[in-house]
Amino acid sequence: MRKNAGVTTSAADQRPVPAHPRPRLIATDLDGTLLRDDKSVSPRTVAALAAAEEAGIEVFFVTGRPARWMDVVSDHVHGHGLAICGNGAAVVDLHGGAGRHRFVKVRDMERTTALDVIGALRAAAPETAFAVERTGGIHHELAYPPMHLDPAVTIAPVEKLLAEDSDLADQPILKLLAHHGALSPDAFLALAREAVGPLAEVTRSSPTALLEISAPGVSKASTLALCCEERGIRPEEVVAFGDMPNDVEMLRWAGRSYAMGNAHPDVVAAASGRTVANNDDGVAVIVEQLIAEARA
Template sequence: LLAARALPVTAALGLVAALRAAAPGVTFAVERAGGIHYATGYPPLHEEDPTVVGTTPVEELLAEDSPYAGQPLLKLLAHHRELAPDAFLALARSVCGGLGEITRSSPTALLEISAPGVTKASTLALHCARHGIAPGEVVAFGDMPNDLEMLRWAGRAYAMANAHPAVLAAAGRRTLSHQKDGVAVVIEQLLAGG
């Protein structure tokens, strides 16, 4: 781990309260530097692995005396079994008032919440600044809403053919789908001078 821009625990607790009030039935997981910890009711990451279902309230996972409290809090994950993914994202953004960056990358109603200002774009910008790389020199590929800020920041932005509609609208260029090796096709074109 080179750096961590942690989500403050007080913000995470505020997010939990706001989302519970706005979307009854929401469940949570906590992603720390040492791994993901599932709170009560959170579904397994993979349906074939039911052993990861949490039994600990999210407040205990976030508590100062939690066994994980010494690890930076990277993300709060929020999942809803019934809401449509984009509707859940819009609802969360409307009720969480700047407590964190809320996005999604899953085809399900799973939200990823990081500290305010922490996005793929801001992290890529920090990395590029350290290495003297200008935004115009960056090529980025995306397919889901969590890629939007990065695609707007990068000099060359490509949406995958199978991307979310918002990504297709935001990116200046398109490439083939994941299944057709769209990233590799563009890289080969760029290396050939295209």
């Protein structure tokens, strides 16, 4: 066998054999990846996503965002209407537009696990402030900085927010958020992973020292794998895109993966390829190539 220009040829018949199977699913992060810095979806990207689905390639948005922040892409979900939100904690159907999503799958965190994680982090970094993301919205401590003008449903000490008799107790916990005002983002991530250990999955997607904490085993990668298994799609038939540490596991899992030109160094190390930055339509560049390959 010999390789030439991205294909492998057999010495017996010299017919080209694709180096990769035809993609059946594109999995893309949003912020810093599919979206430009102004949070818009460029016309070129819209056209590329539509062309992919016309070619029979499903597109999944896989994001750390909660479902209520998905309005920016809800017009582009096309046939299946599904997106993976909260770093894998929920699969939502976005049909109907902003504010009308439906939870299809929830991979929540146990209340006792959340309290154990908070105890471990408080011991390691006492100035940490917490928020609790539930299916009904975000609730946080007074010291936690509100993000993206997203008003809290409740502001109270996190132990009260997680109390067994709380009015919120019937809403599944999708993830915890932890913020530290003095530590650097990567230092806080390393410290938290050491302190929390196997209790939960700790990652980050923000440029600030804001961590996102999910139930053990819950990540973008593991929930994407479940969705693909339900569809009979193999990892090698998936192409993934990302830019931040919360994308690393997904990029390693997918058969082909691309770090954005603006990606964190850990993401560059995890991906099998690179594309240009989000502001230069890096996802669209690769998707157009994939479609050209599929038509060849």
